[in-house]
Amino acid sequence: xxxxxxxxxxxxxxxxxxxxxxxxxxxxxxxxxxxxxxxxxxxxxxxxxxxxxxxxxxxxxxxxxxxxxxxxxxxxxxxxxxxxxxxxxxxxxxxxxxxxxxxxxxxxxxxxxxxxxxxxxxxxxxxxxxxxxxx
Numbered sequence: 001x002x003x004x005x006x007x008x009x010x011x012x013x014x015x016x017x018x019x020x021x022x023x024x025x026x027x028x029x030x031x032x033x034x035x036x037x038x039x040x041x042x043x044x045x046x047x048x049x050x051x052x053x054x055x056x057x058x059x060x061x062x063x064x065x066x067x068x069x070x071x072x073x074x075x076x077x078x079x080x081x082x083x084x085x086x087x088x089x090x091x092x093x094x095x096x097x098x099x100x101x102x103x104x105x106x107x108x109x110x111x112x113x114x115x116x117x118x119x120x121x122x123x124x125x126x127x128x129x130x131x132x133x134x135x
Contacts, residue, residue, distance in 0.1 A: 024083070025081050026121075027082075028118065029080075029118075030076040030080070032114060033114050040114065041111070056089075057084075058084050059084055060082075060083045063080055
């Protein structure tokens with residue numbers, strides 16, 4: 001039996017009894033650079049993104065690897081999702097990366113040297129909390 005969600009439920013931050021936070025997702029696709037270990041890449045990425053999270057510059061992140069070769073060839077084998085509350089938080093994270101100083105720069109360099117074919121995009125949960133809905 002199909003159960004339809006009403007427009008009111010869709011726009012509510014609560015779906016099926018659980019809170020659903022509205023997030024912006026900075027999506028990144030990369031390939032591993034030649035001669036680098038997949039586990040070392042994952043370790044370096046974790047160190048960098050956890051550092052940014054501890055600094056309050058992101059809310060969460062996820063690393064995924066293409067399975068069985070399925071996926072568009074123009075996107076990388078690795079998919080990184082970085083969740084931020086809003087674009088202001090993402091802008092602060094970009095500013096830290098752009099400064100190229102301190103621990104953040106050291107950790108970023110450990111990730112960047114291990115990847116090639118960088119692609120990125122910016123996505124948001126939909127519908128936006130500010131979206132006007134006509135009656």
